[in-house]
Every structure is written in C-alpha cells, then in structure tokens.
Amino acid sequence: MKIVQRKIKIDDFEGAKSKLKDLVISHNFAVLAEHDFGAILKSKGKNLGKNAIVFDICNVSKAHDILTISPIEGINLPCKIGIFEESNGYHVAYLDPKTIEVNDGKLKSIFKEISGVLEEIALKLSEK
Numbered sequence: 001m002k003i004v005q006r007k008i009k010i011d012d013f014e015g016a017k018s019k020l021k022d023l024v025i026s027h028n029f030a031v032l033a034e035h036d037f038g039a040i041l042k043s044k045g046k047n048l049g050k051n052a053i054v055f056d057i058c059n060v061s062k063a064h065d066i067l068t069i070s071p072i073e074g075i076n077l078p079c080k081i082g083i084f085e086e087s088n089g090y091h092v093a094y095l096d097p098k099t100i101e102v103n104d105g106k107l108k109s110i111f112k113e114i115s116g117v118l119e120e121i122a123l124k125l126s127e128k
Contacts, residue, residue: 001076001100004119005093006126008083013051016083016090016125023121024057024081032056032078051090054082062114069107076100081118083125092125094118 010016024031037052058078066073081094098115102108 001095001097003093004096004122005084005091006122007088008090008092008125009127010090010125013083013085013090016092017053020055020081020083020092020121020125023124024055027059027117027121028061029057029059029079029117032058035082050085052082052084054080056080059114059117062110065110066107069104069110070102073100073102073107079114079118081121092122094122 008016010019021031033056035054035056037054038048038050041048056078057080063077066077076097079094079097081092084091084093096115096118097111098108100111102111
C-alpha cells in the first residue's frame, strides 16, 4: 500500500491528535486503537525523541461490506492514519486503501471511497 502524507499547519501535537479524532468521528469512523510509538519505545528503554502516533480507525459498515465480499481482505483492516513529528513540523500520513490490488470491482469502489475519506481528513488537518 502507498503512504500518503501532508504537512500539518497545527504546531501543537495534542491539538493535532484531538482534531484528527474529531474528524474521524465526523466521517462516521471510530478510533479502535492508538499506538503512541514514543511512549511504547520509552517503556522499552528507548527514546524516540519525537512524537509519532498511529490510529487504527474503522467504519463498521464499510468493514462489513469488505469482509462480506472477501474475508481475506480483513488483512487490510483497520485503516491506519497517523501524526508524525519531523524536523520541519508535524505531518499526517495514511496508508492509501485505493492502492490495494484487488480484482473485484465492488471492493475497488469501497477502497476508493475510504481513500477519499482519509484524504479529506488529511486535507482538513493541513488547513489552519
């Protein structure tokens, strides 16, 4: 899967996390899990020295549609979107589901629709 990233104009990591969560919910997705890699590594004795968090998100209806067509596509669920600190500020990045190679036209359509939602969330995070 291809990674898509955009620079965020929000300078506050906690504010960016909060806005991302609000955007996810406003698009009928739910946050299933948060993976704070800075905290995880710190608990293992390593210091990342920057913020990096990935959210597992899901739209239950879309997940149901995907799994009904092809249960093996569960390997691509849930969607992942994250906020990462780079030397030039914060970035939002996500794995683009429309780049998943599938032969089923309905699956392609669903993955493309989900990709559009992730892109909209990323664009809204990159606005002031």
